[in-house]
Amino acid sequence: MKHFVKVLLQNPGTVSLALFTREILANPRAMGAACPSAPALASYMAAQVPWDREGLVLELGGGTGAVTAALLKRGLPPWKLVVVERSPTLAHHLRQRFPQLRIIQGDAAQLSQLLSHEKTKSVGSIVSSLPLRSLHPATTRAISHQFETLLDWGGSLVQFTYDLRGTRSGLLPRFRKLSSKIIWSNLPPARVEVFERKS
Template identity: 55%
Template sequence: MLQLMAQRMRRSATWMFAQELLDKPRAVGAVWPSSQALARRMAAQVPVDGTGWVVELGGGTGAITEAILARGVLPERLLVVERSGVFVRHLRQRFPAVRVLQGDAAKLAQLLPAGARVDAIVSSLPLRSLPAPEAGEILAQWVRVCATGGIVIQFTYDLPGLRRHQPPGFRPCASSIVWHNLPPARVLTFARSEARSNR
């Protein structure tokens, strides 16, 4: 019974994803929701024992949100930022214990609670299909909000990973390809090596 419900939910989420893709192709930037394999690989990089926020950007249908929670991150530590109202309503219904904010990742610092410590940013934002100035502003926000020692996890369809969006002051610390995704994707992890300046 539970399996059937989960299957139905996934099917309707895929339908919603397709509608959003037709409506806003550049903002969605993917032909299909993230696979469970990709979601698990992203979530595996998230530190579960911290006390700061885990911020997910571009929650979409919630594939990665589900994997982050399954990894053991407490729902009260997870904050999801999503721009599309359709996805926000879906995420709030699906994960009532998680804080889901409707907003633009390019204004992340303004969206976070005052003085928030961010341990990890998990991003499915389509940085390569967003306008370059917007992608640049999003990276600048990561630099602004991420704690020293914190990490950024991002996936890309650029498999060689040559046109990676590496935030300044971060160093690459893990990189792997997930073949079981449509299309296959590379998961890149960056760790903050330089101290954060005051916001």
């Protein structure tokens, strides 16, 4: 039995799931999900990021790293990627899993401050797993304002939601929706939306 538990804990997938579950119990609204994103959802999100854009790619709500791993697998250079995660435990896990990346622990509602030490100021794309629907409305408004402030004109915002109707209209007034697709194989199914920052 001891050996079985040891083998399980050596498996990064098991560690990720255990951590994720612990965080859900501690902070269900901020986690906003029952389990980490499935590979199909993570790789679809990564594929929506335009590779040729100037500037940083910001990943928000890194969690245990499902989407982070998909972005790297797709070939995003590590120096272009900055990951922001609110939970200190998950940020610590991400730093151990991806020592080559900049992982910032903090609240996406204060993104400008969190990024003040970055040499590159331009942000070409944002990939967000933030649970905008379950966060406090004031936090969601502050995050949406940060998206508008930080993302370059014409930049892409890739966001997923478990609300299959899509992101509520009015939440992202300065963005134009470019595409929307449901990933049915995720548990539960999720809608990935791609928006462009209007000038």
